[in-house]
Amino acid sequence: MNTAVVVGAGPNGLAAAVTLAAAGMTVTVLEAAPTIGGGTRSGEAIVPGLLHDDCSAIHPMAVGSAFLTGLDLERYGLSWRWPEIDCVHPLDDGSAGVLHRSVEQTAAGLGRDGARWRALFDGPSASYDTLAQDITRPLLHIPAHPLTLARFGVPTVLPASALARVFRTEAARALFGGVAAHAFRPLHLPLTSAIGLGILTAGHRHGWAVAAGGSQAITAALAAKLADLGGTIETGVRVDSADQLPPADITMFDLAPTAVADILGDRLPSRISRALARFRYGPGAFKVDFAVDGPVPWTHPAAARAGTVHLGGDYAEIAATERAVNAGQMPQRPFVLVGQQYLADPARSVGDVHPLWSYAHVPHGYTGDATEAIIAQIERFAPGFRDRIVGYRTRSTTEMSCYNANYVGGDILTGAKDIRQLVFGPRVTLRPYALGTPGRYLCSAATPPGPGAHGMCGANAAEVALAALRARR
Numbered sequence: 001m002n003t004a005v006v007v008g009a010g011p012n013g014l015a016a017a018v019t020l021a022a023a024g025m026t027v028t029v030l031e032a033a034p035t036i037g038g039g040t041r042s043g044e045a046i047v048p049g050l051l052h053d054d055c056s057a058i059h060p061m062a063v064g065s066a067f068l069t070g071l072d073l074e075r076y077g078l079s080w081r082w083p084e085i086d087c088v089h090p091l092d093d094g095s096a097g098v099l100h101r102s103v104e105q106t107a108a109g110l111g112r113d114g115a116r117w118r119a120l121f122d123g124p125s126a127s128y129d130t131l132a133q134d135i136t137r138p139l140l141h142i143p144a145h146p147l148t149l150a151r152f153g154v155p156t157v158l159p160a161s162a163l164a165r166v167f168r169t170e171a172a173r174a175l176f177g178g179v180a181a182h183a184f185r186p187l188h189l190p191l192t193s194a195i196g197l198g199i200l201t202a203g204h205r206h207g208w209a210v211a212a213g214g215s216q217a218i219t220a221a222l223a224a225k226l227a228d229l230g231g232t233i234e235t236g237v238r239v240d241s242a243d244q245l246p247p248a249d250i251t252m253f254d255l256a257p258t259a260v261a262d263i264l265g266d267r268l269p270s271r272i273s274r275a276l277a278r279f280r281y282g283p284g285a286f287k288v289d290f291a292v293d294g295p296v297p298w299t300h301p302a303a304a305r306a307g308t309v310h311l312g313g314d315y316a317e318i319a320a321t322e323r324a325v326n327a328g329q330m331p332q333r334p335f336v337l338v339g340q341q342y343l344a345d346p347a348r349s350v351g352d353v354h355p356l357w358s359y360a361h362v363p364h365g366y367t368g369d370a371t372e373a374i375i376a377q378i379e380r381f382a383p384g385f386r387d388r389i390v391g392y393r394t395r396s397t398t399e400m401s402c403y404n405a406n407y408v409g410g411d412i413l414t415g416a417k418d419i420r421q422l423v424f425g426p427r428v429t430l431r432p433y434a435l436g437t438p439g440r441y442l443c444s445a446a447t448p449p450g451p452g453a454h455g456m457c458g459a460n461a462a463e464v465a466l467a468a469l470r471a472r473r
C-alpha cells in the first residue's frame, strides 16, 4: 500500500490527508502543536465554559466548499449556523452598510446604490457553485465555465478603490471596502477587488456561517473522517528538518513556503528553494478575545444582530489604514473585525456573558499592544462597551507566529496577496502545489485558492499528487 505523510494539521493538511486516505493510501499527519486544527481551533480562555475561536470564526468560503460538502461532515458532528445579518459596517454619522445573505435585501437597504449592488452580485452569486469550480483552483487554468468566470472576473482586476467609486453612498462604499480589506492590501492597487468580491459572492450564495460548537468542529469532523479512513495523527511533532520525515510516496506540507525551503533545503531544486525563500508575507493581525457582560451596546441596531461587524469608518479611512499597515505604520484607528458568533450559536455563551472575537490589522511583526486601539474602535460605534468587559485575552503578532508557525510576523493569510502571489501562488509557476521533487507538495493557504477553512488547497494539492503518483507507476 502507498504511504503519505502530511506535515501540519490545519484544515488544508487534514483535507489533503482525507483525500489521500480516501484514495487508499496509508496516511500519517505530523502536527507541531499539542492540538490539531491550525487556524480552526477553539477553546475556553477567560471565563469557564465561554467558547472562543482561536483563529478563524466566520466561514462564507467553507460552508459552500465543494470539498467539505462532498464529505458529508454532518455525520461527524459538523453543523453550520447563520446569524440573522451577515455583516454590518457602521459609520460615524449613525448610518451603516448592512450585508444580508440575500442580494435583494442588501440592495434594498443601500438606497441609491441598490441597483449597483444587484448588478454586481445577482448573477455571480446565483451561479456561485458553478463559478467555484474555477475560482477554487489555481487562477491560471483552462476554465470549466469561461462565461461565468469572465462575468465574475472582469471587476476583480480593478483596484478596490476604483470599484468603490461605482457606489454613490458612503454606506455601500464602506461595506464593500471593509470586505475588500480582508486582503490586507493597499486598496488602490490592481486586483485588490478580487478577494472582497470572492467573499461577498460566496456569502450571498451560502451566507457568513459559523460552525456550531466553534471552528474546532471543522477540525474534529475532518479528523474523525480521516480516522474512519484509517489515517493517524501525531501531535507535538514539529518538523524542522527533512531527516525527521519518514519515507513516503507522497509528502504534503501544510506549511508556510519559507518553512518548506528551510526544511527541505538543498533537497529542492535550487530555483524552487530560492523562490520559496523569497516568498513575501503581509501585515499582521493583533487579536483580542473578550468576555462581555450582556450584548455590545452598538449604536446601530443592525450591528446587534450581525455575526460580523467591520469597524474602520468610511471608505477613505479604511483605504488609508490599509495603506499605513502595509507601509509598516501602525494607524491610530486600525481596521478592526468583530465576530459575534454567539448570536448564531448561543451555546458558546455562559448566561449573559458572551465571547466577542476581534482582531486589528497591524504592520507585519508589530511589537506594540493594539488592545486599547481595538477597544477604542468598538467604543466609537458602541459607547459604553468598555464597562461591559469582564475580561480579555490578547495575541500579538509574535504570539500568533508562536501559536502557529504558518502565521509569519502575524500574517494570518500565510502570505501577502500581492499581484504575483495572488495570480500564481507561492512562486511563479503553473504548478503551484509542486515542489519540483517527486512526491513532495505544498498544500497550505499559501497555495490556491488561498486562505480560509475550506480545505480546497489541501484537496487540490492531494489530487495533483495522486495524479502524479499514478503517472509514475
Ligand SMILES: Cc1cc2nc3c(=O)[nH]c(=O)nc-3n(C[C@H](O)[C@H](O)[C@H](O)COP(=O)(O)OP(=O)(O)OC[C@H]3O[C@@H](n4cnc5c(N)ncnc54)[C@H](O)[C@@H]3O)c2cc1C
Pocket (backbone or CB within 6 Å): 007, 008, 009, 010, 011, 012, 013, 014, 030, 031, 032, 033, 036, 037, 038, 039, 040, 054, 055, 056, 057, 058, 059, 060, 061, 062, 237, 238, 239, 240, 254, 255, 259, 285, 287, 359, 403, 404, 405, 406, 407, 412, 413, 414, 443, 444, 445, 446, 450, 451, 452, 453, 454, 457
Ligand atoms: C486570527 C485569525 C482569524 C482568522 N479568521 C478567519 C475567518 O474568520 N474565516 C476564514 O475563512 N479564515 C480565517 N482565518 C484564516 C484561516 O484560519 C487560515 O487561512 C486557515 O487556517 C489556513 O489553513 P492551513 O491548513 O493552510 O494552515 P493552518 O491552519 O495555519 O495550519 C497549519 C498547521 O501546521 C502546523 N505546523 C506549522 N509548522 C509546523 C512544523 N514545522 N511541523 C509540524 N506542524 C507544523 C501548525 O501548528 C498548524 O496546525 C483566520 C486566521 C487567523 C489566525
